[in-house]
Amino acid sequence: MxxxxxxxxxxxxxxxxxxxxxxxxxxxxxxxxxxxxxxxxxxxxxxxxxxxxxxxxxxxxxxxxxxxxxxxxxxxxxxxxxxxxxxxxxxxxxxxxxxxxxxxxxxxxxxxxxxxxxxxxxxxxxxxxxxxxxxxxxxxxxxxxxxxxxxxxxxxxxxxxxxxxxxxxxxxxxxxxxxxxxxxxxxxxxxxxxxxxxxxxxxxxxxxxxxxxxxxxxxxxxxxxxxxxxxxxxxxxxxxxxxxxxxxxxxxxxxxxxxxxxxxxxxxxxxxxxxxxxxxxxxxxxxxxxxxxxxxxxxxxxxxxxxxxxxxxxxxxxxxxxxxxxxxxxxxxxxIWPKSVAPFGVGIINLKSGDEEADAACESLYSALEAAGCDPLYDDTKDRGGVKFGRMDLIGLPYQVTVGPRGLKNGVVEVKIRATGMKKELSPNAAIVFLQTEFAEV
Incomplete structure (x- = not known):
């Protein structure tokens, strides 16, 4: 969605x-x-x-x-x-x-x-x-x-x-x-x-x-x-x-x-x-x-x-x-929703909606996570990053994936686990594999 x-x-x-x-x-x-x-x-x-x-x-x-x-x-x-x-x-x-x-x-x-x-x-x-x-x-x-x-x-x-x-x-x-x-x-x-x-x-x-x-x-x-x-x-x-x-x-x-x-x-x-x-x-x-x-x-x-x-x-x-x-x-x-009842599994945050590279990366992630059964919610709005982060924390989805131009230049996106606050930088493909594995048994 x-x-x-x-x-x-x-x-x-x-x-x-x-x-x-x-x-x-x-x-x-x-x-x-x-x-x-x-x-x-x-x-x-x-x-x-x-x-x-x-x-x-x-x-x-x-x-x-x-x-x-x-x-x-x-x-x-x-x-x-x-x-x-x-x-x-x-x-x-x-x-x-x-x-x-x-x-x-x-x-x-x-x-x-x-x-x-x-x-x-x-x-x-x-x-x-x-x-x-x-x-x-x-x-x-x-x-x-x-x-x-x-x-x-x-x-x-x-x-x-x-x-x-x-x-x-x-x-x-x-x-x-x-x-x-x-x-x-x-x-x-x-x-x-x-x-x-x-x-x-x-x-x-x-x-x-x-x-x-x-x-x-x-x-x-x-x-x-x-x-x-x-x-x-x-x-x-x-x-x-x-x-x-x-x-x-x-x-x-x-x-x-x-x-x-x-x-x-x-x-x-x-x-x-x-x-x-x-x-x-x-x-x-x-x-x-x-x-x-x-x-x-x-x-x-x-x-x-x-x-x-x-x-x-x-x-x-x-x-x-x-x-x-x-x-x-x-x-x-x-x-902080347990995975089994979360309204969506993953929140995708586009830090720069309208940026060609960021938009393309988010679209690719969105399609892949949807196909993998992770039920993503893609924040494609023009809101500021702080607003997007606050909203995602408020609704409590188990995972967040943040995509921005700076990270993409280094070939990574940031994955955050909502329950612990732990963050890790992964390539987009590695992020998809990680999240698909996390939802495999839900």
Missing amino acids: RLSQYFLPVLKETPADATIASHQLMLRAGMIKQNSAGIYSWLPLGLKVLRKIETIVREEQNRAGAVEMLMPTIQSADLWKETGRYDAYGPEMLRIMDRHDREMLFGPTNEDMITDIFRSYVRSYKDLPKLLYHIQWKFRDERRPRFGVMRGREFLMKDTYSFDIDEASARLSYYKMFVAYLNTFARLGIKAIPVKADPGPIGGDLTHEFVILAETGESEVFCHKDLLEMAPPGEVDFSGDLSEHVDKRRALYAATDETHDEEEFKAIPADKQMTARGIEVGHIFYFGDKYTAPMGAKVMGPDGKEHVVQGGSYGIGVSRLVGAIIEASHDENGC
């Missing part, structure tokens, strides 16, 4: 109402625009990151055996009344009356609707287990929406729902999602710690939050340091028993301030105790028959008797992850 043809409305000043880094940088980098409290338009740069995160989340769900579908944003209140949640959910739910005076709502979650879909079609244990998911916009009428996409009212979520014949099978589904989440966050370039969690209004007795460490996190995290060193499970057999991946992490203490047990934490060797701030980016629940029992979701079992199906739900905040990754990876100059 050529910057002269792109829509990138960066801001020089930080908006006064943006108080945390991700909110400030997403506004300044032209990723989002606020429309009303807690509701944002996603501009091209922000949308590219959002879609890359969504793709990785989807791929890992599919790999775990979940099947994608799509449920509507507007739901009938009748389903929520069946489960007793319509009145219990609270003022965060946006309640709506349609023209026929039917009670509707803008869905904050989908346990009730997916249970209704399941009970409409599944009758036998032979059709279980089932893992169904969708990626959909949701709305919760937060009393004080703040921190940009971190605590907005409209947000994009991935929700998976499991249905099993009994508790033992339901826990196997839970383990699948636990492992899938570890792999998902690793691919996103972040370290997410599974911690004990409070089930809240979803319900259930087995639940974990996945928290990434960031200084501006809303939760205080207490955990065993060894959790940070554990590698993601990677390629696993999702048809097998994955409990070992869960058990070895559950054996190490990890909690937020909501579920913290001070005595348990003190039992950890002092050199292994760690406290930090964290941001919740995922939450998984096994809740048994909380929804299936009141809605009559039953299947015929192998014993010839009807069994109430056991359920679980598994959420990832897709849009929240955009802000959370920035909170975990930025500096005073701007965002």
Whole structure:
């Protein structure tokens, strides 16, 4: 993409109402625009990151055996009344009356609707287990929406729902999602710690939050340091028993301030105790028959008797992850994107647009990097060099290639690694080979 043809409305000043880094940088980098409290338009740069995160989340769900579908944003209140949640959910739910005076709502979650879909079609244990998911916009009428996409009212979520014949099978589904989440966050370039969690209004007795460490996190995290060193499970057999991946992490203490047990934490060797701030980016629940029992979701079992199906739900905040990754990876100059979710892979900076030799070198680099799959953004504008450097640092692309007449006379361009600030002079061909190698495994 050529910057002269792109829509990138960066801001020089930080908006006064943006108080945390991700909110400030997403506004300044032209990723989002606020429309009303807690509701944002996603501009091209922000949308590219959002879609890359969504793709990785989807791929890992599919790999775990979940099947994608799509449920509507507007739901009938009748389903929520069946489960007793319509009145219990609270003022965060946006309640709506349609023209026929039917009670509707803008869905904050989908346990009730997916249970209704399941009970409409599944009758036998032979059709279980089932893992169904969708990626959909949701709305919760937060009393004080703040921190940009971190605590907005409209947000994009991935929700998976499991249905099993009994508790033992339901826990196997839970383990699948636990492992899938570890792999998902690793691919996103972040370290997410599974911690004990409070089930809240979803319900259930087995639940974990996945928290990434960031200084501006809303939760205080207490955990065993060894959790940070554990590698993601990677390629696993999702048809097998994955409990070992869960058990070895559950054996190490990890909690937020909501579920913290001070005595348990003190039992950890002092050199292994760690406290930090964290941001919740995922939450998984096994809740048994909380929804299936009141809605009559039953299947015929192998014993010839009807069994109430056991359920679980598994959420990832897709849009929240955009802000959370920035909170975990930025500096005073701007965002620092992991390669897997960066809006573009490489920024090409032409220090003298209009110079015949510089233009030709940039065009050649642009074509070669595009063909190599590095997804370059070519700054072909007439702006000053300082403006170009500042803009590239702000949007946080993993690599920058600077091309100017002086360097070209010596047969080199400058390659900068955004995360470390390290710079190296390479011939244009060597720069292409270097960058192509860096993106080969993304």
